[in-house]
Amino acid sequence: MSVGPIAPTIIDTKDTKVTKRGDSPNKLSPKANFVLNLILTLAMLACVLPLVIVISVSLSSESTILKEGYGLLPKDFTLDTYKFAFSDPRSIVNAYKVTIYTTIMATIICLVNVSLFAYPLSRPDFKFRTEITFFMFFTMLFGGGLVAYYILMTGFLGLRNSLWAIILPYSFNSFWVIVMRTFFRTQVPLSLIESARIDGAGEWRTFTQIVLPISLPGLATVALFTTLGVWNDWFNCILFIDKPELANLNTLIYRALTSARMLREIIATMGAAGSADAAAEIANLPNETFRMALAVITMGPIVLAYPFFQKYFIRGLTVGSIKG
Amino acid sequence: MRTSLKKHLILLIIFSMVMALAVGCAPKAEGPSDEPATIDEEPAETPEPSDDEGEAAEEPDVADLEPYELTYFMLCNNVSPDADQIVERANEILKEKINATLDLVMLDWGTWDERFNTAMNAGEKIDIAFTADWWGYLDAVANNFFLPLNDPDDNLLEKYAAQTVKDLGEGFIVGSQINGVNYGVPTDKEFAVNGGLVWRKDLAEKYGFDMQSVNSIEDLEPMLKVIKENEPNIIPYLVEQGGGNYMIPFIDFFKGVGVSYDDLEDTEVKWFWDREDRIQMAKTHHKYYKEGYIHKEAYTENNRYNDHLLEGDFFVTQQPLKPMKGKSTELMSAAGNKFPLDEKEITPYVAHSLHAAGSMLAIPRTSEDPARAMMFINLMHVDAELANLFVWGIEGVHHKVVQEDPKRVAPIEGNTWTQAVLPWTLGNVFNHWLGEHEDPNKHEGFRMTKEAPAHITLGYRFINTQDYQAEAAAYDNAMSEYSSIMATGAVEDFDGTYQKMVEAAEAAGIRKIQEAVQADLNRWLEEQGKK
Numbered sequence: 083m084s085v086g087p088i089a090p091t092i093i094d095t096k097d098t099k100v101t102k103r104g105d106s107p108n109k110l111s112p113k114a115n116f117v118l119n120l121i122l123t124l125a126m127l128a129c130v131l132p133l134v135i136v137i138s139v140s141l142s143s144e145s146t147i148l149k150e151g152y153g154l155l156p157k158d159f160t161l162d163t164y165k166f167a168f169s170d171p172r173s174i175v176n177a178y179k180v181t182i183y184t185t186i187m188a189t190i191i192c193l194v195n196v197s198l199f200a201y202p203l204s205r206p207d208f209k210f211r212t213e214i215t216f217f218m219f220f221t222m223l224f225g226g227g228l229v230a231y232y233i234l235m236t237g238f239l240g241l242r243n244s245l246w247a248i249i250l251p252y253s254f255n256s257f258w259v260i261v262m263r264t265f266f267r268t269q270v271p272l273s274l275i276e277s278a279r280i281d282g283a284g285e286w287r288t289f290t291q292i293v294l295p296i297s298l299p300g301l302a303t304v305a306l307f308t309t310l311g312v313w314n315d316w317f318n319c320i321l322f323i324d325k326p327e328l329a330n331l332n333t334l335i336y337r338a339l340t341s342a343r344m345l346r347e348i349i350a351t352m353g354a355a356g357s358a359d360a361a362a363e364i365a366n367l368p369n370e371t372f373r374m375a376l377a378v379i380t381m382g383p384i385v386l387a388y389p390f391f392q393k394y395f396i397r398g399l400t401v402g403s404i405k406g
Numbered sequence: 407m408r409t410s411l412k413k414h415l416i417l418l419i420i421f422s423m424v425m426a427l428a429v430g431c432a433p434k435a436e437g438p439s440d441e442p443a444t445i446d447e448e449p450a451e452t453p454e455p456s457d458d459e460g461e462a463a464e465e466p467d468v469a470d471l472e473p474y475e476l477t478y479f480m481l482c483n484n485v486s487p488d489a490d491q492i493v494e495r496a497n498e499i500l501k502e503k504i505n506a507t508l509d510l511v512m513l514d515w516g517t518w519d520e521r522f523n524t525a526m527n528a529g530e531k532i533d534i535a536f537t538a539d540w541w542g543y544l545d546a547v548a549n550n551f552f553l554p555l556n557d558p559d560d561n562l563l564e565k566y567a568a569q570t571v572k573d574l575g576e577g578f579i580v581g582s583q584i585n586g587v588n589y590g591v592p593t594d595k596e597f598a599v600n601g602g603l604v605w606r607k608d609l610a611e612k613y614g615f616d617m618q619s620v621n622s623i624e625d626l627e628p629m630l631k632v633i634k635e636n637e638p639n640i641i642p643y644l645v646e647q648g649g650g651n652y653m654i655p656f657i658d659f660f661k662g663v664g665v666s667y668d669d670l671e672d673t674e675v676k677w678f679w680d681r682e683d684r685i686q687m688a689k690t691h692h693k694y695y696k697e698g699y700i701h702k703e704a705y706t707e708n709n710r711y712n713d714h715l716l717e718g719d720f721f722v723t724q725q726p727l728k729p730m731k732g733k734s735t736e737l738m739s740a741a742g743n744k745f746p747l748d749e750k751e752i753t754p755y756v757a758h759s760l761h762a763a764g765s766m767l768a769i770p771r772t773s774e775d776p777a778r779a780m781m782f783i784n785l786m787h788v789d790a791e792l793a794n795l796f797v798w799g800i801e802g803v804h805h806k807v808v809q810e811d812p813k814r815v816a817p818i819e820g821n822t823w824t825q826a827v828l829p830w831t832l833g834n835v836f837n838h839w840l841g842e843h844e845d846p847n848k849h850e851g852f853r854m855t856k857e858a859p860a861h862i863t864l865g866y867r868f869i870n871t872q873d874y875q876a877e878a879a880a881y882d883n884a885m886s887e888y889s890s891i892m893a894t895g896a897v898e899d900f901d902g903t904y905q906k907m908v909e910a911a912e913a914a915g916i917r918k919i920q921e922a923v924q925a926d927l928n929r930w931l932e933e934q935g936k937k
Contacts, residue, residue, distance in 0.1 A: 148710065149719070169820045170820060170821075170822055172487045173487055173822075228527075229528050232524050232525070232527075232528040233529075236528070236530060237528070237530075320521055321520065321524060324511045326485045326486065326487045327487060337484065337485065340517070341514045342515075343516070344515040344518075345515050349646075349648055358726040360540065360541075361726065362740075363483055365740035365741075367484075369713070370713070
């Protein structure tokens with residue numbers, strides 16, 4: 083056995099490795115690959131198909147839906163429902179304005195609050211950070227309950243029929259403070275802050291020009307979730323806003339959806355004999371196709387928010403999992 | 407470790423003290439009022455109480471009234487952006503008559519519970535709120551939300567709404583009481599509702615059916631057979647998934663436990679499913695389902711009964727009716743008059759509690775001026791201008807007049823107001839203008855029902871529902887499995903399923919509820935001197 087024949091074999095294996103470029107050590111077996119792809123495809127379909135059906139229903143006529151049921155494609159294409167929805171566009175246009183305004187305001191305020199709160203807590207040289215963190219954490223465990231919240235908002239802060247009633251509840255979030263604190267602590271090296279100080283930067287300059295720019299993934303995560311939260315909020319709007327022109331999009335759709343359900347519940351549990359008048363009102367409520375059209379209209383721009391945030395999104399999400 | 411814990415505690419205490427201080431300093435505007443009865447004790451501010459009837463005497467002197475804003479929680483189908491216009495007009499009337507302005511809070515079906523209950527629990531000022539037997543009246547009274555209106559010390563009804571009380575008549579007033587106390591002023595409308603059949607008139611004529619000879623659903627069989635054979639796109643017999651048994655004369659006091667109303671003296675409390683006629687109807691449904699007279703999707707499709715009604719793809723169905731063929735007229739116009747309908751009354755007109763309290767306006771405890779709230783309710787009943795402003799909106803914007811004397815109006819296409827309001831919650835229906843397509847005799851028909859004989863239990867309600875919450879929840883849960891298959895007849899083995907249902911309901915405690923209701927009814931009858 084000489085050395086000669088061995089060396090080429092080694093080179094050979096090396097060669098084959100180079101040629102099969104995709105063959106990383108993490109590669110899955112074809113079987114596992116197939117199964118995983120199948121599962122993910124099914125999961126994706128489970129998310130996408132309802133959306134397709136909603137759009138399809140909104141483009142069908144009510145009688146077709148009644149006779150033939152739902153389908154992935156509209157059986158008779160009609161824009162009647164949308165025409166009807168926009169016959170008095172005031173509600174929808176107003177709701178869009180309100181939703182966009184409150185979403186932008188709340189997101190900006192939340193980002194400012196959360197980052198300003200989280201940054202000092204992430205600095206080991208800040209004296210009371212444990213105590214303050216504890217206070218904040220305390221609010222995550224205990225709340226005053228709905229009635230206390232209601233009295234605070236309407237009686238104490240006087241926010242009845244004010245858009246601040248939608249913005250304020252989203253302007254701060256303890257959970258995001260903890261996420262951001264962890265992010266600052268793990269992603270922003272202390273030595274970087276120290277070197278900034280040595281170069282003569284004050285605390286504000288360090289924060290705005292050194293820390294924030296490298297924390298964009300974390301901020302984007304907070305921004306995305308706040309945006310989604312405010313956009314989808316109807317609860318605060320129902321509790322605190324009575325003026326029709328200040329209702330947001332999701333309140334419109336919530337009303338359309340729950341009113342029909344509520345009436346049906348009454349008829350089913352109380353018997354229409356006791357509530358004959360109420361039972362008759364079902365005819366005056368928005369029908370299935372209209373509700374679906376409203377859902378499509380409501381989705382609107384929020385769908386566009388995802389790709390915008392996406393490039394930071396995944397990096398930001400994993401931050402919470404790193405031990406802080 | 408210990409020191410840090412102590413530090414936390416101290417900080418926590420300081421924090422809560424600061425919060426307490428802040429709350430204490432807040433303007434005390436909307437704290438929960440614990441003493442509601444003492445709100446209106448100053449006689450100088452309230453108009454002279456007068457026990458005699460006669461409108462002149464009860465009319466409050468507007469000059470003596472301080473300006474006041476009435477908060478009115480109005481139940482609606484939807485929230486209309488036109489509310490401001492209506493409130494502006496209403497304020498003109500209200501300022502002149504009772505020196506008040508209106509803060510109108512429109513709430514739709516879906517958001518009412520959250521908004522109203524939270525506001526009440528938080529002690530927010532509300533002056534007038536809708537309520538009804540089927541819409542949480544009992545719960546609201548049990549929670550002490552509403553003011554008693556016929557309190558001997560401060561009889562608001564008598565003082566400020568004598569005319570309304572007179573117009574309503576004793577039936578409505580007694581029928582909406584809870585243990586002799588009125589917590590709401592009923593809408594003046596039809597007093598009794600009965601059940602019967604509604605069918606497609608054109609189809610009945612096409613095949614020459616004599617529908618007026620039908621007295622039970624069994625009588626329908628030959629007709630359904632003809633429809634099934636000749637009209638493939640029509641559901642011969644449409645049934646409601648939730649029950650839809652309007653042809654059974656039954657007063658449901660609590661969870662399907664109650665008495666018969668075809669016998670005016672019936673005081674024997676029975677469970678719905680123990681009734682011979684209910685079992686018979688379910689058996690017939692089962693038979694019709696097997697024959698294909700009831701469509702196969704009836705129990706799987708989610709609550710599409712009303713959609714079928716409006717689409718008109720059925721031949722016959724059970725419905726609660728209204729006088730003068732009011733129901734079929736109503737359904738036809740709701741469906742855009744695409745098909746003709748006709749109806750026949752099967753059960754008799756009988757006045758009982760469920761209808762008497764079917765729609766009311768109550769004065770919540772948080773009202774700061776219950777007297778003014780009662781004046782407003784009275785005005786809704788006696789002032790046709792105000793009521794019609796609410797029902798039909800503004801002329802030229804929400805409705806157009808199609809005929810004068812008697813006035814008839816038609817809603818303007820696409821307006822959001824007339825579609826949003828519920829006319830049957832607004833004061834006195836006899837004052838409302840008739841719609842273009844409504845029966846000219848509608849009001850006479852409604853009036854006729856006020857003469858309907860009263861059931862012995864009129865005015866009785868089972869109010870101890872909170873003591874039987876566990877049984878009620880278990881019962882609902884047990885029945886959810888059976889109610890729609892039994893209603894639509896979609897079972898394999900009828901007797902077996904019925905047996906299982908009875909066992910499940912008994913395990914849930916239906917007999918306990920039945921006994922409790924019977925005992926409570928007996929007590930009430932004795933108190934009323936009816937036994």
